[in-house]
Amino acid sequence: MGIGIPREIKDGENRVALTPTGAQALEDAGHDVYVQRNAGAGSGFTDEQYVAAGADIVDDPSVLFSKCDLVVKVKEPLGPELGYLRPGLTLFTYLHLAAAREAAEALLRHQTTGIAYETVRLPDGSLPLLQPMSEVAGRLSAQIGARYLERHFGGMGTLLGGVPGVPPAKAVVIGAGTVGTNAAIIALGMGAHVTIIDKSAPRLRYLTEVLRGSFETVVASSSSIAEAVRDADLVIGAVLIAGASAPRVVTRRMVASMKPGAVIVDVAVDQGGCIETTRPTSHHDPVYEVDGVIHYCVTNMPGAVPRTSTMALTNATLPYVIAIAHHGPLEAMRLDPALASGLNTHQGRLTNAAVAEALRLPCITVDEALGRTQGD
16 A cells, blocks of 8 residues: 655644654555655654665655555645545544645545544553544643743743642642543642542542652642632643544633643643633744733643654654555454544544534544444
């Protein structure tokens, strides 16, 4: 199968969907890999490395999309890429369609098979292709929050970890999944006092057993969130419902109650954000203020550390890419229910209920899309 790796065009996005090592694994398996010129440059991978791995370099992305039956990306298709979509093409990437109506409508209009990394789900409920980028984004969120608390970045001038005789900053992490846990690990490592809020008491109990440092756990409710946010120097939004729009758990009134110069980092912005005052930003223009509170809401946070992110992403996605290339997308999904759960669009129909609900569009089941009957 021909597999295309285009250069990402999203603002500030320096990741690439596949390392040269990944390209060689596909070539060794008998497939043809086409990489757009300079696609890996932002992650420190040269065209020469891809050529040495057996890949072909393509200048024109429209040629790459037309030549390949499988295109593997990092982010949802944007701008001119929407015009490259076509029937018979499988697009494997982070889609986040609940917050990307234009991309969803283009995939449907062009009858492209769209498989979303973020909705591939293992039997235990874990999200293996979302996890590595959630780990990166969670760890980055604490670093970024610490930076924007600095006065010359617009913050109140508070050191996250404090110093002897001066208390540390108060960091509130809303959501105790992969993002929230990694955010808490870094914030605690930097010496902050951390409040972790989640609706799952068992998850909070687990974190009290494994984390070390100055922290407390709180069961989520409107009142508990409002109280924690009011006293916070840094709020990290880490609420996720796979494939669906993130619930708005922090209201505008809560934001208005915060200290001037406090910082919000909403990692859930890819799914619309879990804070009412969130709006998407970019790496080139990352922050804005609402009621004196700095908001950092970049939709592709891991793009800030592209080499680490690209290697982690390839580690997770490569087995699925090989399966799709070897069996074809439909048979690969029939053989692997986890991969099938990633199917979002097929032959002009939505196949993910959470996305359909967010966009208010009709939906069929994955089984219907794959032609499976009950008992298969």
